[in-house]
Amino acid sequence: MSYGALMAVLAFLTAALFCASLLIGPGAIGLADSLDALLRGRGEAVTLVMREIRLPRALLGVMVGAALGASGAALQGFLRNPLAEPGLIGVSAMASLGAVISLQTGLAAAFALALPLAALAGALAGALLILVMAGPRGAALTLILGGVAISALGGAASALVLSLSPNPFAAAEIVFWTMGSLADRSMVHVGLMAPFFLIGLALLAPLGRGLDALTLGEDAAEAMGVGLRRLRLTLVAATAALVGSATAVAGGIGFVGLAAPHLLRRAVGGAPSRLIPAAALGGAILVLAADVAVRVIAPDRDLKLGVMTALVGAPFFLHLIARARRDGA
Amino acid sequence: MKKRGAFRRGEGFSGPPRRAALLCALTALTMSAAPARALEGPAPDAAPRRxxxxxxxxxxxxxxxxxxxxxxxxxxxxxxxxxxxxxxxxxxxxxxxxxxxxxxxxxxxxxxxxxxxxxxxxxxxxxxxxxxxxxxxxxxxxxxxxxxxxxxxxxxxxxxxxxxxxxxEADLAALRASAAESTHPRAALYEANGYAPGEKSLAADLLRVSGFASVAAEFGLDHGGFVPLELLVLAEPDMVVAGRPRDEGAARGEEILVHPALEALRGRSGVGVLPDRDWVCGLPATLRAAERLGAARRDLEAKK
Structure with a gap:
């Protein structure tokens, strides 16, 4: 399949799942009624459901998935390590910590953008830490050990802050910050995420060429005129904006950034410049599918998205290990 | 040899003796108060003092x-x-x-x-x-x-x-009598995390005594459960009785109480307030909450 055809198929799947996300929900609303309400505002209650409950959820599914898929593909390209994934290397956990702190200090209530900004700051700290620890090559062992350490630190600190909250409901939300959910989100959250999401994508877009050159090695890339320092800084900023804003509104959703690039790497031929857009669509497909699945499986339980993505993602992880062992033998 | 023994003793210091100290402390704890009271032994029918x-x-x-x-x-x-x-x-x-x-x-x-x-x-x-x-x-x-x-x-x-x-009991009887003329508008109780108390809960009984029909029955909730916001919106209740997020400490579970869809629903229906303290426990004060809800019901009926 050509790259163009692949992207068309991915875009079609994203659009189809976006519609499914709009049309599937606990309230049984007919197809015609749903569309009538969404597009023309017919029927007060149904319009409210479509425009204020389902539409933001579907939009966030696309944005959160694309953010995680694209940043996963970019990190993997830069570190030349297939294990680099925002959830695994601790960037998501640190973003959660930032978000939790801004919520519990009352900063987010005083100033709405404080929530995504704090999550972004957390993601930035996580990304810088892992780059410092793993070094420019991102050797698998240091990357994973560093990631485990940062994830544990971020998760524990978030749990501590939530446990000390005067609000009795806060401690129960540790699961949300580690597993993620799109339940009961509103257009307010879409508005909070959108600017950072677009900035992150804009920062990431021009990096493809440099990342492609980097697949040949650092020396070769520098010889081709790629500024590694600048590439690295832009990449960290883009990842922080994408993962930070996604985590601020949806919690930490694992495995999307791992599974989306892996599913598509062979089909696009492995060049990061082609993989990043494909993985963005792939991530959107995974998150939308997971979010439709949680609503079909347990409509009244707010089953967390991380449960579904881990069920899909963990086998990929095992597959990676199996392949690494086979290659090693 | 001697050196090694000393080392071993030093090592052991942080092990068993510490556990023993803990055990001692626990034993002391359990023994200090209980026997003392066993001796005093208040008469079984005397009023407790502590x-x-x-x-x-x-x-x-x-x-x-x-x-x-x-x-x-x-x-x-x-x-x-x-x-x-x-x-x-x-x-x-x-x-x-x-x-x-x-x-x-x-x-x-x-x-x-x-x-x-x-x-x-x-x-x-x-x-x-x-x-x-x-x-x-x-x-x-x-x-x-x-x-x-x-x-x-x-x-x-x-x-x-x-x-x-x-x-x-007298207040309750009076309240029931005052709700007799009710047209039974449908009220929905909605709490943090989308929890709705069910038909067999104190909160639903409170609604009934105030002259409301509870929407929880339409959701098939016995004791209570989680109701997705969209089902609440589609049920189009006449009155939404929901809490408000607390000021101190944020919780995602309470964000649903200020969700734009719920705010829009509040704008179209009557708004009742039933703070947690009024329905979590059965107390004389629970009747005051029922009286307030009854007044809100009469306002709602007057508007129609």
């Missing part, structure tokens, strides 16, 4: 009924004005966190717990020789008078309890 309550509902009943100085400590939640109608009175008392150790050290002669108080804690306290009495939660307004009498009996304050229970 009462500790570890359950929010028992806290509030005891605060209303206990003689001055009789109640030693209440649970932490009793001081939270959002959860407790007796928060002010509770400020004067020590709070406990429902932990067996702290309760035991207060040397109570009666511990009031709830049916759902941690079985491990209650079991531990009973093994330590304390008298623990459990109060069942109220699932209907009728049960409240019984709870008042039961608590009064446990505290040796039968006369006070009887007066309070009789007043409660």
């Amino acid at each position: 009462v500790v309550s570890v359950n929010l509902c028992a806290d509030q009943l005891a605060l209303m009924l206990a003689a001055p100085g009789q109640l030693l400590s209440v649970s932490m939640l009793a001081q939270d004005p959002r959860s407790s109608v007796m928060a002010e009175a509770a400020q004067a008392l020590r709070v406990n966190h429902g932990l067996a150790e702290e309760i035991f050290l207060m040397d109570p002669d009666l511990v009031l717990a709830g049916s759902f108080t941690s079985a491990a804690t209650v079991g531990m306290l009973e093994r330590l020789g304390l008298r623990v009495e459990r109060l069942a939660p109220a699932y209907a307004l009728e049960e409240i008078a019984g709870l008042i009498r039961q608590t009064g009996g446990l505290l040796g304050r039968e006369a006070e309890a009887e007066a309070m229970a009789a007043r409660f």
